[in-house]
Amino acid sequence: MNKMAQKLAPSGVARDFGFFIDGEWRHGREMFERKSPSHDVIVTRIARCTEDDLNDAVAAARRAFENGTWAGLASSERSAILLKTAELLKQRRDDIAFWEVLENGKPISQAKAEIDNCISCFEMAAGAARLLHGDSFNNLGESLFGMVLREPVGVVGLITPWNFPFMILCERVPFILASGCTVVVKPAEVTSATTLMLADILTEAGLPKGVYNVVTGTGKSVGQALTQHPDVDMLSFTGSTGVGRSCIHASADSNLKKLGLELGGKNPIVVFADSDLEDAADAVAFGISFNTGQCCVSSSRLIVEESVADKFEKLVVAKMEKIRVGDPFDPETQIGAITTDAQNKTILDYIEKGKAEGARVLCGGNKVDLGRGQYIAPTLFTNVKPDMSIATDEIFGPVLSVFRFSTLEEAISLANDTVYGLAASVWTKDISKALKVTRKVQAGRFWVNTIMAGGPEMPLGGFKQSGWGREAGMYGVEEYTQIKSVHVDLGKRTHWIA
Structure with missing residues (x-):
């Protein structure tokens, strides 16, 4: 400190x-x-x-x-x-x-x-x-x-x-x-x-x-x-x-x-193989960790193109493992405490559910002991199936699930596979592809090659539930x-x- x-x-x-x-x-x-x-x-x-x-x-x-x-x-x-x-x-x-x-x-x-x-x-x-x-x-x-x-x-x-x-x-x-x-x-x-x-x-x-x-x-x-x-x-x-x-x-x-x-939200971040993968990995780590994931627009579902999925998961893990969890009054801290006892328990319970349902933890998945307070390490799950609790429920914590796609249509289908429609993000250097996803994904706020950007000039709100x-x-x-x-x-x- x-x-x-x-x-x-x-x-x-x-x-x-x-x-x-x-x-x-x-x-x-x-x-x-x-x-x-x-x-x-x-x-x-x-x-x-x-x-x-x-x-x-x-x-x-x-x-x-x-x-x-x-x-x-x-x-x-x-x-x-x-x-x-x-x-x-x-x-x-x-x-x-x-x-x-x-x-x-x-x-x-x-x-x-x-x-x-x-x-x-x-x-x-x-x-x-x-x-x-x-x-x-x-x-x-x-x-x-x-x-x-x-x-x-x-x-x-x-x-x-x-x-x-x-x-x-x-x-x-x-x-x-x-x-x-x-x-x-x-x-x-x-x-x-x-x-x-x-x-x-x-x-x-x-x-x-x-x-x-x-x-x-x-x-x-x-x-x-x-x-x-x-x-x-x-x-x-x-x-x-x-x-x-x-x-x-x-x-x-x-x-x-x-x-x-x-x-609520269960927001997708769609990453295509032609995107700047380093930038996208940083955005993914930020999008799930900002405000300890206690954020209605947190990008909690990573939908990544199959051809780069293994490489991209490693990039995200490397980013998430460097995130500084600590005393919130330290200006270098990036993740602070979980706000309530009930939410702390909810997040930890979902992590255990994810493990029990067969998803694999690539990083995190544990409490961080700082001697006082309640902290949870940023957590990345792979091998996630669409019907798992961690895939469908709003966890409201730093827990990210990875899904893979092969075609643009499959990416859009996965992004829309939720009762929610609050926010979404797409990463690609192909503007035509970006606009197709933007038009088809059901979300009130949308980001292209960025995440959680904007200001009070722009409206806030969601689709569906x-x-x-x-x-x-x-x-x-x-x-x-x-x-x-x-x-x-x-x-x-x-x-x-x-």
Whole structure:
């Protein structure tokens, strides 16, 4: 561990957080203690909110929406507040990253890079707020003029996961705000700190009270109540496909609220023999190891052309064996801790299932003992059959399965052999081949000769059981609006009753 890693570490004193409603901090009657998954010490105490607290938050968001203190502002004023938030995030980047690492376990270098992306999200949304517009129809005849208005959908409930607590928050909140909506956020119980920290930043930036509210607690209590709440107009949920289904049922059983769902993934990375194999191997190792594989767009299925498969597997093994697993506060660390005890057990159980079902481990497949925390070595399986658990299930960890193909059609078939359709990547020097795969593979995000690239200008979302709707970019702002058709009669009415 270098000097930088020695300077950054838990203080030994846990930080207490309240929850944020209508521009004010409240104290929780019960608190949840969060241990750092890297250091095994308590780092935060978070309030366990009640359903009454949630009702207060939704009521505050409703008042703020109805009284027009936010939706009624000129887009230039909303834009200015979003830009001010971006500036404040730049000033507090290191502090936010510190708390993100403490609760999540991801490497500090990654956390800082994610906050840079969050800053870009607020900057992008600031511009989008000023560009949001409707349409007009001047073709309805001499006496009729048509307009299409985009109006904010209203009160938005936002449920965020523990794998990217701040980045997923910021891929949604600025776009929700740009549309003129108000929001109630329920962060993951184990990673609530940075969501709460954003409340102070938004307040300092000038956001009116009641526009951004945060309630903390479990998904079974507060999260479920938010999905069912009759005064929430739209719910945005990021998490597993199973919980996504429960959101659909809750919406159907309450007020048929609009839903935005970013759910699971079992994402293919297709490598052809004519690609730059060194580059592709590095991308494969990165794609499964980034955020310890706890990433919905992780490329967890490697589909490689038969003629180079043996060679390519060796290249990937060489890359994966060099990945630095360690203390997340060490800037040289590339893989940090597994975020929760339950997820740690899930990943290790899948590794054992893979072995039991006949797949062969080429590297990894084991825990990494650093004396504290929970770490897993990047794992590569070969001899994987399409019906194995490691081939079909979203593991959400650094576990990669290898498949082989002989023809382009077979590669596409293997890539689509999943209920999910979140992301995909193809590697080839043949642009015609790349475009054929891009067109045929069912995925909401696609990368050609790169992986996990892009920015907040581009929409996020999935096909099939990977979700509904799109986040980020202009599409992400429009997602939080509803469309109203307006017809204006320009002449005297022709009477129906003579």
